[in-house]
Amino acid sequence: MRARTKGYWWYLAPSLVLFLAVIVAPFLMNVATSFTRWSGVGTPRWVGLDNYTRLLDDERFWQSFQHNVGLIVAMAIVPTALGLLLAAVLFDYIGRRFGARTAAALRATYYLPQVLPVAVAGVVWGWMLHPSYGAVNQIFGLKLDWLGDPDLALATVMAVMVWFQLGYPVVIFMAGLQRVDPALHEAAEIDGASWWRRFWHITIPQIRPETFVVLLTCTIAALKVFGPIYVLTRGGPGNATMVPSYFSYLSFFQKSNVGYGSAIATVLALIIIVVTFLFLRVQERES
């Protein structure tokens, strides 16, 4: 048996070399750099856990993770909850009463923002939210500085991300609903169960696997978010929309504080790895 599988290693070789050079080695270098003070030129100076203890005292660091929680709400929780409802309504209400084509057209419309590069979505909204000439203020007759007001900026970015993200769960859930045995719904309907009861007791339990996957992949995406922050607010005003990825980017390339940036990136990576393992465990258990 071993002799038979041995020759297959050659097929893995190119990727393993590439993977080592592009992902494994840089990641380990990043972890190593996080224990040093380094401006990017010259020799890094070993400082042990200094960067990490400084992080724990750094208000911006804690704020950036709090903002991440907000973005998880906007990119994972709200789209999942809303997506479940929309998918169920499209699938077994609109689909049955107005035809599958109507449901498919609505689904495609909800999905459309997802096809944009997230930076382009940022450009679109940056323009629409402009305080003096933007369309949003014109429509509501307001004069708000949506992205420039520290009290509003995070909520505004969150709203943009809901718009951007919503279509993904809708598409996944509608595909998942096709697995659900229609006999379940028919039996419940004959027993007089209302649409809401069927939604709650049949639809939601039946598409649990999809719900897990969507929640976790979207959570990872929210933890990594960079493009919209860069384009819309650059972490500002002040630190009102600072997130870990942008914070590390600033430390690397603008503050020449590479060790500190590496520490932030390492913490972020650890959190994401934990979430990924959670994802693998759940997927394993479900299948």
Added chain:
Amino acid sequence: MRAGPGRWAVLAALVVLAAVMLFPFLIVAVNAVKSPAEYGAEGPLSLPGELYLQGIADFWKRVDFGAKLWNSLVISGSVAVLAVVLSVLNAYALGIGRVRGRLWILVLFLVGNTLPQEALAYPLYYLSKEVGLYDSKVSVIIVFTAIQAAFGTYLLSAVLGQFPREILEAAAIDGAGRFRALWRIVVPISRPTINVLLIFFFIWTWNEFFLPLIFLISNDNQTVPVALGVLQGEKYMDATMSSASALLGIVPAVAFFLIFQRTLTRGVTVGAVK
């Protein structure tokens, strides 16, 4: 099926939501073809009195948008092809060859794919300068080939794990070597999944922002999202030119969506729940 008046209310609510989702696309398109004078007088909500294409043309020339499109096309196309080739080779060894320790290799690839790019960015930036690849399309192609292939390997290994063994055994009896079996049998039969991966890698790479922003600093190398993202807030970007730039970012993305729609909707679900 009973048809109460309530169903129209439900449909109306969903249509309103659809209008909200579409609104940014429409208003960008409307204002991209409006003259600055008209925008100044009427604001963003009016329909343009005449078709004004100068804003788009000016922006196109100013940023040499054709070159940005070409850069994005070259980078995304190369990554898609290279990453698919690597994914197929890996998945052949893992899914069909069942090499020892394959589970760990898969976990390694998956973790590698999920790692935040921030945790690779500075070392990659440093290394690329050391080997003289900084600010080149090649550097971005190499990095994204590795990242996308990691995901492709994960997905394709699962698919090839179910590959009908009898076909391969029959081929072996006919004297086909391993590479021949891969090229002549496994690849053609797995074509649908491979196509999904090709399209996804292309679009994902097209949409990338963070690493291209770091690696492609010169104007000649920038991709579409990087060029548009960086230009936000430039002095000469007035209201109509901003909407023209947004439209130029939207058009290719929506075009890909329309061209690849069928494969995409199939693929989104393949990717999430295998």
